[in-house]
Amino acid sequence: MKKIFLGAALLLLMSATHASAGNRALATGQPHMRNILSSELPASLLTDIKTNYKSYWITELSEEGKAKHPDYSITLENADQIVQLHSSDSENWIVMSTTVKPG
Numbered sequence: 001m002k003k004i005f006l007g008a009a010l011l012l013l014m015s016a017t018h019a020s021a022g023n024r025a026l027a028t029g030q031p032h033m034r035n036i037l038s039s040e041l042p043a044s045l046l047t048d049i050k051t052n053y054k055s056y057w058i059t060e061l062s063e064e065g066k067a068k069h070p071d072y073s074i075t076l077e078n079a080d081q082i083v084q085l086h087s088s089d090s091e092n093w094i095v096m097s098t099t100v101k102p103g
Contacts, residue, residue, distance in 0.1 A: 032064065032065070032066075033062055033063070033064040034062065034063055034064075035060075035061065035062050036061055036062065036063045037061070038058055038061060040063070041061070041072065042072075042090045042091070044090070044091045044092075045072060045087055045090065045091070045092075045093065048092075048093055049074070049076070049093075053076050053083070055078050056076035056077060056078045056083065057076065057077055057078070058074060058075070058076055059075045059076070059077050059082075060073070060074065060075040061073070061074045061075075062074075069090075070090070071086065071087065071088045072086070072087045072090070073085070073086050073087075073096075074086075074093075077101075079101070080100065080101055081098055081099060081100050081101055082097075082098070082099045082101065083095065083097070083098050083099075084096040084097045084098075
């Protein structure tokens, strides 16, 4: 019984510490980054990806910042290259890098 109680107390303490750290980051205004689905992108950014990068697949996609003005970062790949894009205005992508895959 003593082992079960200590295990439960430890689990509760770890959960509270994790939640506290997450809330502290939000309360202090530090940027919050999270992975998102392509369907969560603003329409203009998603349309640009679907139009200009049809032959690519998304390997990473994240949203960072405050709820009203988030930044988006995306990594796209095809058989030949890796492209990293960034958007800070939720309307246009900026090409951050293009890497040719070794043949």
